Amino acid sequence: MHKELTAKGRATRNRIIEGAAAVLREKDVSVATLDDIMAHTRTSKSQLFHYFPEGKDELLLAVARHEADQVLADQQPYLGCLDSWEAWHRWRDQVVKRYTEQGERCPLGSLVLHLGRSTPGARDVVVTLMRRWEENLATGIRALQTAGQLPAELDVEQRAAALLAGIQGGVLLLQSTGRADHLRAVLDQGISDLRRAAVI
Amino acid sequence: MHKELTAKGRATRNRIIEGAAAVLREKDVSVATLDDIMAHTRTSKSQLFHYFPEGKDELLLAVARHEADQVLADQQPYLGCLDSWEAWHRWRDQVVKRYTEQGERCPLGSLVLHLGRSTPGARDVVVTLMRRWEENLATGIRALQTAGQLPAELDVEQRAAALLAGIQGGVLLLQSTGRADHLRAVLDQGISDLRRAAVI
DNA sequence: GGTAGGCTGGACCAGCCAGTCCAGTCGAGC
DNA sequence: GCTCGACTGGACTGGCTGGTCCAGCCTACC
Numbered sequence: 001m002h003k004e005l006t007a008k009g010r011a012t013r014n015r016i017i018e019g020a021a022a023v024l025r026e027k028d029v030s031v032a033t034l035d036d037i038m039a040h041t042r043t044s045k046s047q048l049f050h051y052f053p054e055g056k057d058e059l060l061l062a063v064a065r066h067e068a069d070q071v072l073a074d075q076q077p078y079l080g081c082l083d084s085w086e087a088w089h090r091w092r093d094q095v096v097k098r099y100t101e102q103g104e105r106c107p108l109g110s111l112v113l114h115l116g117r118s119t120p121g122a123r124d125v126v127v128t129l130m131r132r133w134e135e136n137l138a139t140g141i142r143a144l145q146t147a148g149q150l151p152a153e154l155d156v157e158q159r160a161a162a163l164l165a166g167i168q169g170g171v172l173l174l175q176s177t178g179r180a181d182h183l184r185a186v187l188d189q190g191i192s193d194l195r196r197a198a199v200i
Numbered sequence: 201m202h203k204e205l206t207a208k209g210r211a212t213r214n215r216i217i218e219g220a221a222a223v224l225r226e227k228d229v230s231v232a233t234l235d236d237i238m239a240h241t242r243t244s245k246s247q248l249f250h251y252f253p254e255g256k257d258e259l260l261l262a263v264a265r266h267e268a269d270q271v272l273a274d275q276q277p278y279l280g281c282l283d284s285w286e287a288w289h290r291w292r293d294q295v296v297k298r299y300t301e302q303g304e305r306c307p308l309g310s311l312v313l314h315l316g317r318s319t320p321g322a323r324d325v326v327v328t329l330m331r332r333w334e335e336n337l338a339t340g341i342r343a344l345q346t347a348g349q350l351p352a353e354l355d356v357e358q359r360a361a362a363l364l365a366g367i368q369g370g371v372l373l374l375q376s377t378g379r380a381d382h383l384r385a386v387l388d389q390g391i392s393d394l395r396r397a398a399v400i
Numbered sequence: 401g402g403t404a405g406g407c408t409g410g411a412c413c414a415g416c417c418a419g420t421c422c423a424g425t426c427g428a429g430c
Numbered sequence: 431g432c433t434c435g436a437c438t439g440g441a442c443t444g445g446c447t448g449g450t451c452c453a454g455c456c457t458a459c460c
Contacts (some may be wrong), residue, residue, distance in 0.1 A: 004459080006406065006407085006429060006458080008406090008407075008456090008457085009406070009407070012407080012408095028313070028316060029430085030229075030230045030313075030380045031316060033446085033447060033448085034447075034448065034449090035446095035447075042409085043409095044408060044409045044410065045409085045410075045448090045449080045450090046407085046408060046409065046410080046450090046451085046452095047409085048449095049448095049450080050406085050407070050408080050447070055448070055449070056447095056448065056449090077291075087416075101248055103369060104317075110313060112376070113228075113310060113313070114228075114230060116228060117304075123376065123377075124381065126376045126377075127376065127377050129371060130376070130377060133346075148373065157385075158385045158388065158389055159389065160362040161381055161382045161385035161386070162366060162382070162385045162386040162389035163391070164369070164382065165366050165369035165370040165371070165372075165373055165383065165386040166362060166365050166366045166369055166384065166386060167367070167369060168369030168373060169364070169365035169367060169368030169369030169370070169371075169372065170369070172365075172366040172369065173330060173364070173365055173368060176312070176323065176326045176327065176330070177323075177326075177327050177330060181361055182361045182362070182364065182365040183365065185357075185358045185361035185362045186361070186362040186365040186366060188358065188362075189358055189362035189393075190295045190362070193389075193393045193396075196393075196396065205436090206427085206428085206436065206437085208426095208427090208436090208437075209436070209437070212437080212438095233416085233417060233418085234417075234419090235416095235417075243421090243438085244438060244439045244440065245418090245419080245438095245439085246420090246421085246422095246437085246438060246439065246440080247437075247438060248419095248437085249418095249419070249420085250436090250437070253436075255419065256417095256418065256419090262455080289423070354411065
């Protein structure tokens with residue numbers, strides 16, 4: 001697929017994806033039109049359909065993948081080496097900062113919701129993202145275990161799952177209420193409960 | 201507003217709201233049309249605009265309010281009297297059951313997202329819902345305090361906020377991955393961390 | 401320097417769907 | 431039983447938007 005793209009073609013394709021991502025960070029999928037994307041990327045409709053023959057959904061899916069990659073990248077390098085309590089706190093700050101800045105928009109969320117079950121592969125994007133995210137958290141907890149900071153019998157999977165869910169909900173509440181209180185609470189509480197587990 | 205509605209008129213208006221809610225539980229807002237709602241409620245377009253002069257958005261907002269009321273109602277009577285550990289566990293089961301049955305659809309979520317900032321009042325619906333939900337949780341935690349099951353110095357607000365965020369994220373993950381693991385994990389972990397706080 | 405095929409521009413089309421309009425019915429109160 | 435206004439039916443419209451088509455440009459490769 002797209003093997004035959006020249007360097008110029010690839011550049012244009014990327015420009016479309018990034019431009020579309022920019023558009024979708026400003027307006028909701030249900031409102032954004034191909035014309036918006038054309039205007040923002042200085043492309044014509046034929047180019048859009050040239051690079052995404054299946055049409056709008058294929059383009060949106062590509063944007064969703066692009067955004068999903070961004071989510072974890074934005075948490076690096078912290079998320080990748082959660083091997084001390086200090087590292088956990090730095091990561092916490094990074095997450096709060098990232099989502100406070102992003103504000104009320106959730107391009108990836110609306111995208112996947114919009115594509116929904118009609119577009120095969122849309123769900124996979126978010127499922128994969130969540131799995132990776134959770135794995136990173138689990139790895140971090142295990143790192144604390146091997147560092148002797150946490151007891152070996154801790155249920156790592158459950159902790160990681162609960163933490164991930166908390167973050168998602170915190171972000172959701174940040175986006176719907178405009179306040180980061182919940183996100184902060186869930187991270188603080190999650191980490192301090194983890195620390196407390198160390199003492200027992 | 202709508203003071204002058206006769207009994208018949210009120211009945212029709214309610215039929216429209218409930219019918220629309222049923223439609224939106226099956227298809228996403230972005231796909232559902234007024235024709236779908238007409239078909240499902242046996243009404244004509246002029247009736248829709250008679251009862252909701254502002255058009256589709258006004259109708260959707262009414263549906264959103266209707267759905268929001270449902271959310272807390274579905275958690276009763278458990279959510280209302282979280283005054284023992286047993287009550288908390290019964291409530292937990294109820295929540296998991298409710299959202300497992302609901303499956304992947306989240307009518308209220310898509311509705312509010314769809315109405316977004318363009319419709320004043322849409323955000324309020326979800327903000328109010330979340331505030332009430334959180335208050336119920338906080339009341340439950342305080343009930344445990346007065347029952348002597350939890351220490352008085354516990355940060356009730358933070359616990360309630362974190363728990364609410366966890367639930368929202370758990371539901372989100374249930375809807376996007378199809379598995380209830382996260383919701384269960386966050387509730388189990390949340391309640392057991394609370395219990396552990398009792399010991400310390 | 402020629403040519404095949406990737407790349408680009410933009411006019412055009414067709415379907416969908418919210419919203420309008422008007423003609424007609426029903427029913428409560430006088 | 432009359433009348434006024436609430437209520438209902440359904441045809442019509444106008445704008446929007448995803449998608450198509452074709453004609454022409456650019457460039458890598460021979």
